[in-house]
Amino acid sequence: MRLPRPTRVPFGSPLQLLLLAGSFALAAYAGVRLLADDWLAVALWFAGAALLHDLVLLPLYSALDRALAAGSVAAGRRSWMLYVRVPAVLSGLALLVWWPLILGASADRYRSATGLDPNLFLPRWLLITAALFGGSALLLALRLRRATKHRSPAAH
Structure with a gap:
């Protein structure tokens, strides 16, 4: 009977460990600085953000994704889903981060606080969203073009 070899613990390279330790140190420093002034407000904000995400946002974007998946399967276009998902997630993330200014x-x-005009956030977010969906549509068109070239017989 052959005994199994002991598994090696995946620590990674020394550079990876150094970067990971540096990331943890930076996060700890930021946490200490953030919690130094008003730790209760920060803790409440984190708890509220977690509850908002888990109870409202997650069911909402899960339902939207299921509707998209059902629609794409019904249309026979399951491969198009990523071309809608990726720009939608990136645009939604930008909206989530900057929604008070947008x-x-x-x-x-x-x-x-800054002396800058805050009325530029909405048009810029709309431009970013349009660019994301436009780029995604361009990539899909290139993919479909390449697929039709490979399917059609070579003309000689």
């Missing part, structure tokens, strides 16, 4: 909820505070 919707103008903190325009006065932003203007007083």
